Amino acid sequence: MADLKKFLVRRLITFIPTLIGATFLVFLVAVVVPADPARLWAGGEKADPRVVELLRKEYHLDEPIWVQYYYFMVNLITNRMVSPVTHENVWSTILERLPVTLQLALFSFTLVVAVGVPLGIIAALKRDTIVDYLIRAFAAIGMSMPIFWFAYILIFVFYTNLGWTTLAGNPTPAKTITGLPILDAILLGDWRTVCQIVERFWLPSLVLAWPSIGFVARLVRNSFLDAMSADFVEYIIARGLPKTTLYKHVLRNALVPVVTVLGLIFGGLLAGAPITETIFALPGIGMLMIQSIQNYDYLTLIGGVFFIGLIYLTINLVVDILYAIIDPRIRY
Numbered sequence: 001m002a003d004l005k006k007f008l009v010r011r012l013i014t015f016i017p018t019l020i021g022a023t024f025l026v027f028l029v030a031v032v033v034p035a036d037p038a039r040l041w042a043g044g045e046k047a048d049p050r051v052v053e054l055l056r057k058e059y060h061l062d063e064p065i066w067v068q069y070y071y072f073m074v075n076l077i078t079n080r081m082v083s084p085v086t087h088e089n090v091w092s093t094i095l096e097r098l099p100v101t102l103q104l105a106l107f108s109f110t111l112v113v114a115v116g117v118p119l120g121i122i123a124a125l126k127r128d129t130i131v132d133y134l135i136r137a138f139a140a141i142g143m144s145m146p147i148f149w150f151a152y153i154l155i156f157v158f159y160t161n162l163g164w165t166t167l168a169g170n171p172t173p174a175k176t177i178t179g180l181p182i183l184d185a186i187l188l189g190d191w192r193t194v195c196q197i198v199e200r201f202w203l204p205s206l207v208l209a210w211p212s213i214g215f216v217a218r219l220v221r222n223s224f225l226d227a228m229s230a231d232f233v234e235y236i237i238a239r240g241l242p243k244t245t246l247y248k249h250v251l252r253n254a255l256v257p258v259v260t261v262l263g264l265i266f267g268g269l270l271a272g273a274p275i276t277e278t279i280f281a282l283p284g285i286g287m288l289m290i291q292s293i294q295n296y297d298y299l300t301l302i303g304g305v306f307f308i309g310l311i312y313l314t315i316n317l318v319v320d321i322l323y324a325i326i327d328p329r330i331r332y
Contacts, residue, residue, distance in 0.1 A: 100283035120220025142214030263319030
């Protein structure tokens with residue numbers, strides 16, 4: 001137990017510096033761009049000089065970079081950061097867009113687990129057969145295929161030709177309970193809205209999950225084969241125990257590294273949503289960040305990076321804790 005506590009303390013010590021470092025790098029890239037943010041926010045070349053000067057003072061643009069970053073972080077953490085472009089509170093805007101991104105990530109993560117893990121197990125059990133070769137080829141194609149290209153191919157097939165999905169709107173139930181539309185619709189028994197949400201999200205979820213499905217399938221296959229070559233497998237076979245017992249122990253050992261990777265994949269699905277959300281016109285955090293780049297609203301952009309980084313690091317921390325519990329050796 002003492003080892004686990006020390007491990008947790010070490011991980012928590014790196015949590016905050018990592019988050020601050022990520023946001024500072026994005027902030028640094030934004031402020032070194034050769035442009036005048038205050039003039040752009042005020043309307044461009046025809047902006048009123050007095051408004052430009054007021055914006056410079058309000059957002060501390062006339063001070064050194066580290067001072068700007070300090071005030072930015074203080075205002076962001078204390079929920080006082082207002083976008084100079086939309087004039088809306090940054091946190092309120094992010095939280096308003098969160099359900100779409102979170103719902104997309106959950107749909108995608110479900111596909112990754114439901115498809116990638118069984119494919120990896122099947123490939124391992126059918127090692128060096130035609131089934132194994134086909135699954136490995138599928139995984140390689142999925143990992144190497146560009147998301148934006150794959151998205152437009154699927155749109156052409158399933159929307160333009162077959163009409164199996166819709167690319168407009170964001171279905172939500174009449175009442176909010178948890179803040180997540182699909183969960184609220186299920187709790188309310190609003191199955192019509194559930195069907196509308198699934199129809200709207202299944203295609204972008206597949207696009208976002210596609211590379212991770214192939215990666216997880218290959219990882220599970222290799223991990224399963226490594227576990228099958230362990231000494232305890234020979235012991236179980238020698239004892240004459242049934243195959244169900246053998247596969248139970250093999251799967252438990254094989255899934256230890258997979259648990260860690262799945263946690264990172266979920267964080268990656270959140271971070272990788274901008275392209276998918278933009279292509280499928282989903283009003284989530286990813287699209288908000290793309291719009292912020294286009295409007296040079298780097299305050300909202302960094303707020304989005306901060307929020308996604310916070311979720312990503314939190315998931316990473318939880319995964320590390322689970323990893324330390326599953327495999328005590330990692331604590332050392």
